[in-house]
Amino acid sequence: xxxxxxxxxxxxxxxxxxxxxxxxxxxxxxxxxxxxxxxxxxxxxxxxxxxxxxxxxxxxxxxxxxxxxxxxxxxxxxxxxxxxxxxxxxxxxxxxxxxxxxxxxxxxxxxxxx
DNA sequence: ACAGTGACCTACT
DNA sequence: GAGTAGGCCACTG
Numbered sequence: 001x002x003x004x005x006x007x008x009x010x011x012x013x014x015x016x017x018x019x020x021x022x023x024x025x026x027x028x029x030x031x032x033x034x035x036x037x038x039x040x041x042x043x044x045x046x047x048x049x050x051x052x053x054x055x056x057x058x059x060x061x062x063x064x065x066x067x068x069x070x071x072x073x074x075x076x077x078x079x080x081x082x083x084x085x086x087x088x089x090x091x092x093x094x095x096x097x098x099x100x101x102x103x104x105x106x107x108x109x110x111x112x113x114x
Numbered sequence: 115a116c117a118g119t120g121a122c123c124t125a126c127t
Numbered sequence: 128g129a130g131t132a133g134g135c136c137a138c139t140g
Contacts (some may be wrong), residue, residue, distance in 0.1 A: 011137060030122055034135095042136045047121035049137090067122065074121025119139085127131080 011037070015049035016056055018110050022064045025092040026108035027100055029068050036110040051077060063087040070103030 018033050030043035039045055046065070051074070053060035063084040067073045075084035075098060085095040094101040 031124095034122080039136065041123060041134065043122040044120055044134095045122090045136050045138090048119090049121095051121060052138090062121080065121080068124095072121090077121055117140095120137095122135090124134085125132090127129105 011039075011045060012049040012052050012056070015046055016053060016058075016060050018114075019050065019053070019060050019062060019065055020058075021110070021114070022061055022108055024061075025106070027064050027066055027070065027088070027093060027103065027106050028108045028110060029066060029070075031068055032107075032109050032111065033065065036114065047074060050074065061087075064091075064108075066100060066103070070100040070107075072098045072100075 014037055015033060018036060019028075022028055030046040031041075033046045034040065034043040037046070050060065050062040050065055053062050062074070063072075063078065065074075072084050072088075072095065075081050078084045085098065088095050088100065093106060100106060
């Protein structure tokens with residue numbers, strides 16, 4: 001039932017929803033979200049959407065979204081390069097060299113979970 | 115309306 | 128195994 005504010009449901013909002021659904025201590029990838037949204041290979045748009053997440057009202061756990069290698073690619077966009085890794089460690093995710101440890105084990109696939 | 119950009123991914127060489 | 132190139136869709140100027 002899409003009866004809630006279907007007026008401004010942009011691609012961005014869709015990403016916010018999925019990203020916001022990421023369980024704490026878990027991480028996902030841009031490609032996974034892109035595929036779940038049906039964008040296919042447009043993983044770039046996902047990252048870009050998260051970029052606007054800072055403008056979005058409310059907090060979006062964009063730090064839980066990494067690239068295919070589990071690397072914190074957009075850490076520089078958090079304002080401080082340490083904010084992303086710090087947030088992840090704060091949630092129980094160990095980060096080393098801008099990379100998530102046991103990333104494969106912590107990988108949360110929306111298309112598989114949802 | 116056109117062109118450029120963007121936190122990527124996949125495939126080929 | 129590693130590196131390079133192209134593709135993709137959506138937003139901004």
